[in-house]
Amino acid sequence: AVAMFAGDEDLRRTADGWLREGRLEKLGEWWVRGLDHDWAQLHRERTPRRVDVPLYPFAKERYWHDAPEEEPATLPSTQAHAHLHPLIHRNVSLIGMQAYRSRFDGGESFLADHRVRIGDSGVQRVLPGVASLEMARAAICLASGAALEQPVALSQLVWLAPFVVAAPRDAVVDVTMAEGGMLDIAIEDEEGVSLCRVSGQVVQALPPARLDLAHVARSMAEHVDASTLYGALTAMGLHYGPAHRAVTEVQHGDRQALATLHLPADLSLDERCLMHPSLLDGAVQVVAALMLADGPLPTQPPVPSALASVRVHAACGETVHVWMRAARGHAPEHGQWVVDIDLCDDDGLVSVELRGFVLRLLGAERADASRGVAESATPVPDATPEAVDDLMFYRQLIDAVANRDMSVDEALDLG
Incomplete structure (x- = not known):
């Protein structure tokens, strides 16, 4: 039924108003109902290029534009407050x-x-x-x-x-x-x-x-x-x-x-x-x-x-x-x-x-x-047994502190 009024001047002016006001959702609703509209008006400054997309529902390729990753902040940084800290x-x-x-x-x-x-x-x-x-x-x-x-x-x-x-x-x-x-x-x-x-x-x-x-x-x-x-x-x-x-x-x-x-x-x-x-x-x-x-x-x-x-x-x-x-x-x-x-x-x-x-x-x-x-x-081949034992002992102390089985002070007293 909308197609019958596609050439109506009042409807065309209404559609142009939706476009100027950015009400694209409203314009889209009428377009799918049959309203004919010149979509080139959306791109008056620069015409976008076409992208081929799959025509069947099983393709998994994404065609969304990925924004570039945010640059890490240095200390100091011009982007310092883009981060929590x-x-x-x-x-x-x-x-x-x-x-x-x-x-x-x-x-x-x-x-x-x-x-x-x-x-x-x-x-x-x-x-x-x-x-x-x-x-x-x-x-x-x-x-x-x-x-x-x-x-x-x-x-x-x-x-x-x-x-x-x-x-x-x-x-x-x-x-x-x-x-x-x-x-x-x-x-x-x-x-x-x-x-x-x-x-x-x-x-x-x-x-x-x-x-x-x-x-x-x-x-x-x-x-x-x-x-x-x-x-x-x-x-x-x-x-x-x-x-x-x-x-x-x-x-x-x-x-x-x-x-x-x-x-x-x-x-x-x-x-x-x-x-x-x-x-x-x-x-x-x-x-x-x-x-x-x-x-x-x-x-x-x-x-x-x-x-x-x-x-x-x-x-x-x-x-x-x-x-x-x-x-x-x-x-x-x-x-x-x-x-x-x-x-x-x-x-x-x-x-x-x-x-x-x-x-x-x-x-x-x-x-x-x-x-x-x-x-x-x-351990190197000529390491003494005492040196190997010392190395293992200190590793066990570090693991004990990391696992909260021992405090740093207790580890220092032992090693």
Whole structure:
């Protein structure tokens, strides 16, 4: 019946009005009823090309246009607020599981300028181990519905494998409820390989402790300049570019060090990120001053292995002072250093406290650079039974901490 009026001028003007107003659904309804319409009016500026599509219902090909993948954010980034957090990009939660996913391509400052020599694989771009702390902290705030600047306490952290980024790849942060209001955090790669595990929760803000920086400095008579410090780190296989050279000055003495850090000039702070990777990694780099004082440097890089606890009070500013000292009762031995670290501002107000931070030489593990998976080292034929037993013992300790069968402190007492 509509076809009888297809040539009616009033109906044609009505159809043209629908087109101008964007009421295409209405126009389509009348077209399927028989209304003849000049569809070329839809494409006055550019005529689209035709695409062949199957004429039978069994073909499974898709003909939808796929939007290009979103570029990963760097820190800083012009697209920073396109993500939940500079290190936590998307919420991919399912029923019963909170989860977040991030995609890194290796061009980010914390990867491009943070490279580690991993055995025979050579120097690789590796996500700083301490970046896991900020990822876990942000995930806890997001999963709890708290503001991203809320104070957080973390405990019983263990690093299980390095995250090597030779090509774009994803990291996934899973959050599950634990006893006593705690949240368990598991950071994995896209294939489900565990990178890091930690527990934590949002905590009440407390008045920050204040360090007497002048008093701390008086007990340290030795000085190490930045070039010497980074030369030592390079010699051990830790290669830092400009974005990860935040340390400007170090004083040390009696198994402790006091350092000043400045955020590199090409970087900027993000209010959602309380522990900038460059500054937090710079705090850990100060261990090289203690190692220089102890004697000959090892040939393998020291990397994070475990951490008893972290308390994040506030955001780190562009200038940070770091007080590192050997943890009570733990002298450097067997390629292991256990330290306590405080980060504070110019007035000595502490923003981050790290207790029982364990660094081990990477030589005890063999890394698969293509996937970033750390595997147990295969004993060489001439290895002594005692060396093999030690290796298995430390692997069992790491597994026990990862499975929550033992605390980091208990593991340190044993090994």
